[in-house]
Amino acid sequence: MGLFDDVLKDSESLFLNEIMLDFSYQPRLVRHRENQQKYIASCILPLLQKRNGKNILISGLPGVGKTVCCKHVLKELHDYEDDILIIYVNCWKKDTSYKLALDICSILGYKWTHNKRTDELFNEIRDLINKKSLVIVLDEVDKLQDYQFLYFLAEEIYRKTIFLITNEKDWFLTLEDRLKSRLILENIDFEPYSLEQTKDILRERKDLAFVKGVFSEEAFNLIVQKAYELKDIRTGLFLLRESGNLAERKALRTISLEHATIAVSQLIDYQKRDINEMEDEEKEIIELIKDNPDKTAQELLDISKKDISLRTLQRKLDDLSKSGIILKEEAVSEQGAKTFIFRFGSIKTLDEF
Ligand SMILES: Nc1ncnc2c1ncn2[C@@H]1O[C@H](COP(=O)(O)OP(=O)(O)OP(=O)(O)O)[C@@H](O)[C@H]1O
Numbered sequence: 001m002g003l004f005d006d007v008l009k010d011s012e013s014l015f016l017n018e019i020m021l022d023f024s025y026q027p028r029l030v031r032h033r034e035n036q037q038k039y040i041a042s043c044i045l046p047l048l049q050k051r052n053g054k055n056i057l058i059s060g061l062p063g064v065g066k067t068v069c070c071k072h073v074l075k076e077l078h079d080y081e082d083d084i085l086i087i088y089v090n091c092w093k094k095d096t097s098y099k100l101a102l103d104i105c106s107i108l109g110y111k112w113t114h115n116k117r118t119d120e121l122f123n124e125i126r127d128l129i130n131k132k133s134l135v136i137v138l139d140e141v142d143k144l145q146d147y148q149f150l151y152f153l154a155e156e157i158y159r160k161t162i163f164l165i166t167n168e169k170d171w172f173l174t175l176e177d178r179l180k181s182r183l184i185l186e187n188i189d190f191e192p193y194s195l196e197q198t199k200d201i202l203r204e205r206k207d208l209a210f211v212k213g214v215f216s217e218e219a220f221n222l223i224v225q226k227a228y229e230l231k232d233i234r235t236g237l238f239l240l241r242e243s244g245n246l247a248e249r250k251a252l253r254t255i256s257l258e259h260a261t262i263a264v265s266q267l268i269d270y271q272k273r274d275i276n277e278m279e280d281e282e283k284e285i286i287e288l289i290k291d292n293p294d295k296t297a298q299e300l301l302d303i304s305k306k307d308i309s310l311r312t313l314q315r316k317l318d319d320l321s322k323s324g325i326i327l328k329e330e331a332v333s334e335q336g337a338k339t340f341i342f343r344f345g346s347i348k349t350l351d352e353f
Pocket residue numbers: 022023024025026027029030031032033060061062063064065066067068069166167201233234237
């Protein structure tokens with residue numbers, strides 16, 4: 001073997017298809033959640049017979065597959081039946097009834113929203129939706145700041161199935177009794193995956209994302225173990241990507257235990273800084289970056305549709321990267337200009353490497 005055989009060339013990459021590690025990537029099959037998918041589908045079934053469906057509250061810790069599972073069922077429903085309206089909204093992004101109403105108008109193709117109040121938008125939505133049956137998923141529903149939209153759904157939409165997703169199981173208890181009794185929710189709780197299930201899910205993503213044979217089994221096992229301990233597949237995906245990046249920055253052809261160990265230590269670093277003590281806005285920015293890695297400040301602003309200036313966002317990103325919570329990296333824009341992209345993780349440990 002020559003001296004440079006295990007060095008990556010400029011044109012080479014350890015990643016075959018890095019998108020497969022994106023948190024928002026929708027896998028073709030959502031394994032180990034078959035029972036939950038069947039149950040969710042059974043709640044929709046009455047709609048196919050023009051009857052009212054069942055409403056459910058889906059709860060479980062972060063990263064246990066609630067969103068990916070629901071989206072999968074919605075996709076199957078969409079492929080099977082086009083007479084049912086399907087709406088998915090994330091309430092972290094649309095956290096008031098007004099924003100929800102605007103978003104749903106846009107999903108339904110209703111354009112005359114300008115200058116309309118929330119109740120006027122509701123009237124339009126009601127007239128459009130009640131012609132059909134509706135399946136609606138309100139993800140991260142605990143982020144909703146007011147419950148007007150939930151009352152509207154419960155009272156004014158006739159044939160429907162409502163799925164409310166949260167990782168705060170007690171959220172439902174905080175609702176007014178009037179609303180609880182109108183929604184009539186059943187609850188399904190997503191338990192964390194077992195070690196074997198965690199391994200299986202992460203192996204599929206690893207095999208899709210990386211060139212065959214570059215990820216050492218020891219490194220992979222460490223990541224599986226960590227994701228299992230933290231009960232969070234998202235953490236596993238993050239560690240896979242970070243380990244790959246660490247090896248690639250060193251122009252190595254193999255991702256070894258050392259890289260996985262460093263990636264895990266970055267995570268510990270991150271967790272030592274108690275996110276719960278941060279301002280809500282900072283937490284939101286971190287979540288935004290976790291969901292959208294390797295984006296510029298402008299792209300992040302466009303995705304979040306946040307009502308802040310680019311300069312304010314840039315300042316916050318700089319603060320987070322200085323304290324080692326996110327990674328700021330130089331990149332080249334499509335126009336060839338120098339720019340910065342951001343990713344979740346700590347730069348401190350990278351420098352030590
Ligand atoms: N069974 C599975 N098969 C394949 N990928 C999965 C599975 N479960 C989870 N994932 C992946 O793990 C990540 C986290 O899953 P998901 O977004 O569904 O979590 P969640 O329970 O909605 O978490 P949160 O409460 O934080 O929103 C996603 O990238 C998803 O693709």
